[in-house]
Amino acid sequence: MGAKRKLLKGYRGGLLGSPLKWLIANIIAWTIGVLWILPFIGIFMTSIRPFSEVVSGWWSVSPFTPTLKNYVDALFNPMFSLLRGFMNSFIIAVPSTIIPVMLAALAAYAFARFSFPIKNYLFVTMLFLMAAPQQMTIIPIFFMLNNMRLLNTYLGLILIHSSWGIPWITFFLRNYFSMLPKELEEIARVDGATNRQIFFKIVLPISLPGIISASVLQFAWVWNDFFFALMLIFDPNKMVITQMLPRLKGQYQIDWGLLSSGSVLAMIVPLIVYIIFNKYYMGGFRGWAMKK
Amino acid sequence: MKARGSILSKFSFLIPSFILIIIFVIYPIVATIILSFNINPVPGIDITKGKPIGAENYYEVLSSFKFINRHGLETLSFPMGAIIHNIIWIALHLPLTIILGLLLATLFQHVKGGSIIRSFIFLGMVIPMIVGGLLIQFSFDKDLGVVNLFLKITGLEWAARSWTIYPNTALFSLILGSVWLWTGFTVTIYSAGLASIPKETIEAAIVDGADFKTILFKIIVPQLKPVTITVIAMTILWDLKIFDIVYASTLGGPGGASMVLALLMYDYFARVQNYPMAATVATILTIVILPVVVIWVRMITRGK
Numbered sequence: 001m002g003a004k005r006k007l008l009k010g011y012r013g014g015l016l017g018s019p020l021k022w023l024i025a026n027i028i029a030w031t032i033g034v035l036w037i038l039p040f041i042g043i044f045m046t047s048i049r050p051f052s053e054v055v056s057g058w059w060s061v062s063p064f065t066p067t068l069k070n071y072v073d074a075l076f077n078p079m080f081s082l083l084r085g086f087m088n089s090f091i092i093a094v095p096s097t098i099i100p101v102m103l104a105a106l107a108a109y110a111f112a113r114f115s116f117p118i119k120n121y122l123f124v125t126m127l128f129l130m131a132a133p134q135q136m137t138i139i140p141i142f143f144m145l146n147n148m149r150l151l152n153t154y155l156g157l158i159l160i161h162s163s164w165g166i167p168w169i170t171f172f173l174r175n176y177f178s179m180l181p182k183e184l185e186e187i188a189r190v191d192g193a194t195n196r197q198i199f200f201k202i203v204l205p206i207s208l209p210g211i212i213s214a215s216v217l218q219f220a221w222v223w224n225d226f227f228f229a230l231m232l233i234f235d236p237n238k239m240v241i242t243q244m245l246p247r248l249k250g251q252y253q254i255d256w257g258l259l260s261s262g263s264v265l266a267m268i269v270p271l272i273v274y275i276i277f278n279k280y281y282m283g284g285f286r287g288w289a290m291k292k
Numbered sequence: 293m294k295a296r297g298s299i300l301s302k303f304s305f306l307i308p309s310f311i312l313i314i315i316f317v318i319y320p321i322v323a324t325i326i327l328s329f330n331i332n333p334v335p336g337i338d339i340t341k342g343k344p345i346g347a348e349n350y351y352e353v354l355s356s357f358k359f360i361n362r363h364g365l366e367t368l369s370f371p372m373g374a375i376i377h378n379i380i381w382i383a384l385h386l387p388l389t390i391i392l393g394l395l396l397a398t399l400f401q402h403v404k405g406g407s408i409i410r411s412f413i414f415l416g417m418v419i420p421m422i423v424g425g426l427l428i429q430f431s432f433d434k435d436l437g438v439v440n441l442f443l444k445i446t447g448l449e450w451a452a453r454s455w456t457i458y459p460n461t462a463l464f465s466l467i468l469g470s471v472w473l474w475t476g477f478t479v480t481i482y483s484a485g486l487a488s489i490p491k492e493t494i495e496a497a498i499v500d501g502a503d504f505k506t507i508l509f510k511i512i513v514p515q516l517k518p519v520t521i522t523v524i525a526m527t528i529l530w531d532l533k534i535f536d537i538v539y540a541s542t543l544g545g546p547g548g549a550s551m552v553l554a555l556l557m558y559d560y561f562a563r564v565q566n567y568p569m570a571a572t573v574a575t576i577l578t579i580v581i582l583p584v585v586v587i588w589v590r591m592i593t594r595g596k
Contacts, residue, residue: 026403032396033409036472038438039431040415046436056435103309110305117299122306124589129317131585133533135557135574139567140323141316143334163316166309195301224420226536231561242422246540254429256436263426267419274418278411285417286484 043260047071051257070261077258080248082265085241089269091154092229092240093222096161101215104166105207108173109199113185123174129167134227137164142231157232161222169214172287176210177203213284216277220270241266321578327571339567349572358548358556359573370459370549374556375580381467381552382531388471389527390520393478397486398512400479414480416473425540428469429456459549462542466550470537474530478523485519486512518591525588532581553577 045058048066075083110116111123141160142151150156180203188198204211229243236244245262248255274281323333328350330343343349353359357373364372371377396413400406416424431437432455440452455465489512497507535554538544544551544559551559554577560570 022402025399029396029399029403029406029409033412036409037412037415039427039472042436042438043427043430046430054436057441058436059438059441100312103312106305107309110302114302114305116302120593122310124593125318127589127592128585129313131529131581131588132317132321133554133574133577133581135533135535135554136324136578137317137320139327139339139561139571139574140320140334143337143339144320147334147336159312160316163312166313167317170309195305199305220418224422226420226422226539230539230558242420242536245422245426256430256433259426260430263423267423270418270420271415282480285480 043263046256047260047264051255054256070257071265074248074258074261074265077248080236080239080244082241082244082248082262084237085239085244086265086269088154088238089223089240089242092157092161093219095158096165096222097215097219099158099162100165100169101211101218103162104169104214105173105204105211106199107166107170109177109203111170111174112177113182114195126167126170130171134164138228138231145232151232152234152238154238157228160228160232161225164228165218165221169218172214172217172284173207173210175287176207176213180206209280209283212277213280213287216273216280217284220273220281223270223273324571324574327568328575330568341566341568343568349568350576353569353572353576358551358559361548370463371547371551374551374553377463377550377552378532378534378580380463381470381534382528384464384467385470385474385531386524386527389474389478390523392471392475393482393523394513394516396475397479397482398508400483401486410479410483414476417476417480421473421536422540424469424473425466425537428466428472428537429541431469432456432465456542456550457546459546462546462550466537466541469541470531470534473537474527477526477530481519481523482516485516489515521591522588525584525591528584529581529588532577532584553580 042058046054047070048068049058050065050067050069053063053065054060075081075086111119145151145153145156145160148156150159184202184206185198188202193201224242226242229240233239233243241262245259245266248258248262250258326333327340329347330340330345330349332338332340357363358371359375360373361371361376364370365376372380397410400410403409419427432439434440434452434454437454439455443449443452453461455461493511493515494507497511502510533554534552535558538550538552538555539558542550544555553573557570557573557577560566560573564570
């Protein structure tokens with residue numbers, strides 16, 4: 001009786017009618033939740049064991065010999081060193097976050113607070129650019145960067161990622177700035193502050209949560225991106241980690257030992273960012289997807 | 293508030309962003325359209341291959357079996373062509389993720405640890421899509437995959453196989469996999485939508501003796517209409533732009549059975565190295581997504 005009461009403590013009545021229904025709903029929900037992450041558990045289980053142990057399924061746990069061999073093999077792969085890829089991803093993703101967030105914050109403030117001619121046209125243009133497919137830009141970019149001697153360089157990819165990020169960050173931060181109270185800015189204006197002073201001294205400091213949300217999402221987006229890197233980087237020493245992964249597949253036989261540890265390495269950074277900055281990540285995600 | 297300052301001081305906020313956007317986004321988009329008509333848009337190098345100016349490429353793409361495969365359509369066998377595959381993708385993926393998203397979001401609101409389960413399901417949105425594609429292939433693998441484990445458990449062992457390597461199941465495997473990845477999006481958005489429905493409305497309905505079904509269809513679904521439009525638009529856009537998942541798992545194969553538009557563009561660019569044709573496929577892709585984008589933009593601007 002005590003156990004049952006304990007189990008039902010969370011029951012708050014309401015939509016699900018009776019405690020029994022509530023209990024069943026809990027069981028269903030948790031079953032679904034566990035089923036959903038099975039592929040993640042599977043890839044992790046495969047990555048920490050010799051491949052011979054998992055050939056008939058990663059769920060068979062006898063024998064179970066944990067080893068880091070797959071990780072060492074992936075990190076120091078002679079052809080595509082994921083350690084190199086890991087560092088390259090950071091080298092690309094950090095500036096590709098800072099640059100567009102800084103530039104877009106300025107533009108977003110203009111859209112949020114100023115009135116000027118063709119404002120609405122420029123804003124709608126931004127919205128359309130947010131939805132454009134990467135494929136629509138890449139051919140001219142490829143040849144332009146080639147002409148500028150920026151093809152196959154970090155700088156070239158950083159420029160493209162920064163430009164590509166500006167529209168959505170502008171949209172996101174404009175919504176954020178629009179919701180801030182105007183009083184402080186008005187007082188500062190009466191005191192004779194310029195637009196620039198108001199933005200840097202007043203708006204930016206109180207907008208830190210929004211700036212962090214945008215940065216977290218942009219960083220994760222650039223880290224996860226595959227297409228731009230695939231098109232613009234060819235040198236194995238400069239490739240980012242997502243780009244190296246499919247190349248670890250092998251020609252005929254898929255080496256899941258190598259590929260599983262590689263997958264874990266490629267997703268660990270966005271996962272950590274998601275966990276540490278969860279509040280900002282989810283806040284940004286909802287703000288990105290839903291108009292305010 | 294009327295901001296003071298000259299037009300110039302206001303525009304100085306926009307200029308850095310727009311310089312980058314114009315050079316690296318807007319100009320390339322215009323140049324891609326131009327290139328699709330065999331006009332060279334990039335100074336310093338001719339990438340048109342000297343073909344005559346005109347809409348020839350469009351005719352060539354639209355009549356290509358890679359775009360629409362008549363034989364595949366008539367015999368209902370794969371490959372059916374990239375655009376058909378994209379349409380099938382939407383036809384299955386959109387309703388599945390919306391229904392799953394709505395049901396699961398409702399369910400998770402009322403169970404213990406609902407937010408934890410929600411964050412489990414959201415993981416598909418956090419990881420690189422290239423890893424998502426590998427995880428799909430991994431899970432559909434004959435020996436390693438969890439899908440075949442369930443077939444074995446339920447006594448359907450004869451059906452177990454590596455689903456992504458056969459023409460007739462490759463595309464469907466990827467679509468199901470993409471449901472697994474994208475449901476995190478719909479659940480999250482619907483959860484936010486549900487949270488904004490006033491509790492009193494639902495409590496009043498319960499007091500009046502309404503059952504779960506009535507509450508779901510008479511209160512929750514109508515309240516979520518604007519959210520649903522966003523979800524539909526975003527999901528269709530995602531389905532049409534799908535690339536990484538296919539690249540990582542099947543590369544569009546076997547024999548083009550899982551080829552999609554975005555990958556077809558890459559195929560023309562990297563393998564065939566026919567840049568005007570690649571530009572044409574990209575432009576067609578953009579034209580296809582345009583109506584959805586227009587609806588989405590209208591919804592955002594109308595809300596102001």
